[in-house]
Amino acid sequence: MSATASLDGVSKTYGRTTVVRPITVDVRPGIVGLLGPNGAGKTTFLRLLSTALPPTTGRITIAGFDVTASHANRVAARRRLGYCPQEVTFPRGLTAFEFVDYIAVLKEWRDTGARHREVRRVLDLVGLADRPAMKVSTLSGGQRRRLAVAQALLGAPELLILDEPTTGLDPEQRASLRGLLSGLAGTVLIATHQTEDVSALCDRVLVIDAGVIHFDGTVPELLATAAGRVHLGPAASRGAVQTWKTGTGLVRSVGGQPAPDSSVVDPSVEDAYLLLRSAERTTQGVV
Template identity: 75%
Template sequence: MTPVASLADVSKRYGATTALHPTSIDLQTGVIGLLGPNGAGKTTLLRLLSTALPPSAGRIEVSGQEVTGGHAARVEARRRIGYTPQEVVFPRGMTAFGFLDYIAVLKEWKESGARHAEVRRVLALVDLGDRGSMKVAKLSGGQRRRLAIAQALIGAPELLILDEPTTGLDPEQRASLRGLLSGAAGTVLISTHQTEDVAALCDRVIVLDGGRVRFDGSVPELLATATARVHIGPTASVGAVQTWKTGTGLVRSVGGQPAPDSSVVDPSVEDAYLLLRAEQRFAEGVTP
């Protein structure tokens, strides 16, 4: 299957700092989660894919267009991309409908009837259908976040790129967004710190750390790396990566040597991620 987007030996440097080491990734249809600590290079990777940032080296293709090859191909690719950055600045004084209409014009929706219908469609998708006439400044933080996602949905893009989309959303809104994204056509790439969103939504997970891909596979494959390595009991495991007391009063331990009175529990995506990070730090000689 031809990938919707691909990176071939793509890297990005800022002066003497390498934010992304040479990376090759193919993105197929489906929902893909991007995990990693702050400073791992996640936002750099998203900005490269969205064409908001040029790479220092390597080739990027989106929907058959080599965006690193020239202006015309980059413009064609942008017509097929929806992007919500982590921080969105809204024009002052606009209504929710007016903002989306403005974005639709920028995306070359010239016929007003079709454009306005599309604006109403994406407002409804993010549960803001009754907020179109409200000034953006009057919307809550969660509503503004959903409006930012709505602008990326205009035109049903082949590649949807979302940087921390659930920030500021309550549990019900997050669940609604999961339902929306799970039914989206094309490829959805989500950078998030919410490991439960990855477990609930994603077909594939990529872990980025230190500007390098540390894991790329399915959620079950990630979970398999932590099989029989998570325990719960009255006391913590010796040498555990992380431990915490649960609501039952028992201690959950990720990694380490389990106490005799502990029992094995199924790992979560967070458990597997914590173990992967700890092993990477150990391999690099980094003291926790």
């Protein structure tokens, strides 16, 4: 399956600070989850891929267009992608419909009738069809987040890039968004701290830290790295990465030497992520 987007030796440096180290990776159709701690380079990675930032080195290709080669190629690529950043600034005084319509105009939807039909379509997709006339300022935080996702869905993009799309959503809204994303064609790249979203949605996982991709594989492959290393018992495992007392009164331990009478339990994506992060910190000499 051909890649929707490719990064070849792509890095980003601000002065003497390197935020993303040279990365070479293909992003193919399906849903890809991007995990990493705060400051890992996730948002910069997404901004590079969305063409919002130029790379310091390397080449980025989106839908067959080398966006680092020319302005014309960047424009052509932008017509084929949708981007929802982590923080969205809404123009003052606009209604939900007017905001998405404004973005559609920027995306060169010149036919008013077709544009308005598309605006209504994406508002319906995110569950805001009954609120087109509401001022954005009166919407709840979760509704504004869904509105931000709606503008990224305009034109059914080949590449959809979402930075923390479920932030501020309640469990029902999060489940609804998962249903929407799982039914989309094309390629979806999601940066998130919600590991349950990754396990529920993603065909592939990238784990990034300090601007470097440390894991690239499927969810089962990520879980396999933690097999046999998560325990449930009356006491914490010695040397565990993390432990906590569960609602059953037993202690769940991620990594370490299991305490007596502990049993092995199936790992979650969060468990595997914590163990991977611990290994990275050990390799980097961080205590």
